[in-house]
Amino acid sequence: MDFITFENVEREYHIGGNVIKAVDGVSFEFKRGTFNVVLGQSGAGKTTVLNLLGGMDSPTAGRIVVNEYEVSGMSERELTDYRRTQIGFVFQFYNLVPNLTALENVQLAEEICSDPLDAREMLRRVGLENRMDNFPSQMSGGEQQRVSIARALAKNPQIVLCDEPTGALDSGTGRKVLRLIRDVARDLGKTVIIVTHNAPIAEMAQTVLHMRDGKIAEIEFHEQPKDVEEIIW
Numbered sequence: 001m002d003f004i005t006f007e008n009v010e011r012e013y014h015i016g017g018n019v020i021k022a023v024d025g026v027s028f029e030f031k032r033g034t035f036n037v038v039l040g041q042s043g044a045g046k047t048t049v050l051n052l053l054g055g056m057d058s059p060t061a062g063r064i065v066v067n068e069y070e071v072s073g074m075s076e077r078e079l080t081d082y083r084r085t086q087i088g089f090v091f092q093f094y095n096l097v098p099n100l101t102a103l104e105n106v107q108l109a110e111e112i113c114s115d116p117l118d119a120r121e122m123l124r125r126v127g128l129e130n131r132m133d134n135f136p137s138q139m140s141g142g143e144q145q146r147v148s149i150a151r152a153l154a155k156n157p158q159i160v161l162c163d164e165p166t167g168a169l170d171s172g173t174g175r176k177v178l179r180l181i182r183d184v185a186r187d188l189g190k191t192v193i194i195v196t197h198n199a200p201i202a203e204m205a206q207t208v209l210h211m212r213d214g215k216i217a218e219i220e221f222h223e224q225p226k227d228v229e230e231i232i233w
C-alpha cells in the first residue's frame with residue numbers, strides 16, 4: 001500500500017482580487033522508506049506541496065493521506081500532533097537555535113516527542129561526536145546542516161522533509177549532506193522527500209515529481225537511482 005497519497009490536491013491563495021493556485025490538482029504516491037525528489041523552477045509550487053505534506057498548511061481541495069492518517073481533514077490540534085510525531089524537517093538555512101550547543105539543539109527533539117532517538121547517537125551517526133558542545137556559530141555550514149539532520153531524525157519521525165537542504169552549501173559539502181540524508185534515512189527506514197530546483201539531485205531519487213505552474217508535469221521513476229558520486233553537479 002502507498003504510504004503517502006495526494007489526490008487532486010489544490011491550494012489557492014487569495015491576494016486582493018486575484019486567486020493564485022499554488023498547487024493545482026496534484027496527485028501522486030510515495031512508498032514507505034523511499035527517497036523522493038520534488039523538482040521545479042521557482043514558483044512551481046514545490047514548497048507548498050512540502051508544507052501540505054508536513055501539516056504546516058491545509059489544502060483548499062483534494063485529499064492527503066499519510067501513513068493512514070487523513071491529513072487533509074485534521075484540526076489544528078491534530079496537525080500539531082501530526083507534525084510532532086510524524087515529520088522531521090531539514091531547511092536550507094538549518095534553523096538551529098544559536099545559543100544552544102549542537103547537543104542541546106538535537107535534545108530539543110526529546111522534549112517534544114514521545115518516542116525520540118538518542119541525541120548523542122544521532123550526532124554520532126552524522127559524524128559530529130566531537131562537536132557536540134559547539135555552538136552553531138563555531139561550525140561550518142555543512143556541520144550545521146548535519147546537526148539539523150540529527151535533530152530531524154532524533155524526533156524518530158516516519159517522514160523527513162528537506163527544503164533545498166544543499167542550497168547554501170558548496171557542491172562537495174552538498175554531496176556529503178545528501179549521502180548522509182539518504183544513508184541514515186535508509187538505515188532507520190524513513191521516507192525522505194527533498195524539494196529542490198537542482199535537477200541533478202533528482203537522479204538519486206526513486207520517484208521524481210516534476211512540477212510546473214502548480215501542476216505535475218511528469219512523474220519519473222528510477223528503479224536504480226544513482227549514487228551521489230555518479231551525479232554531475
Ligand SMILES: Nc1ncnc2c1ncn2[C@@H]1O[C@H](COP(=O)(O)OP(=O)(O)OP(=O)(O)O)[C@@H](O)[C@H]1O
Pocket residue numbers: 013014015020021022023040041042043044045046047048049197
Ligand atoms: N502564502 C502565500 N500567499 C500567496 N501566494 C503564495 C503563498 N505561498 C506561495 N504562494 C504562491 O504560490 C506559488 C508557488 O509557491 P511555492 O513557494 O510553493 O513555489 P516553489 O516552487 O517552492 O518556489 P521557490 O523554489 O522559489 O521556493 C508562487 O506563485 C507563490 O507566489
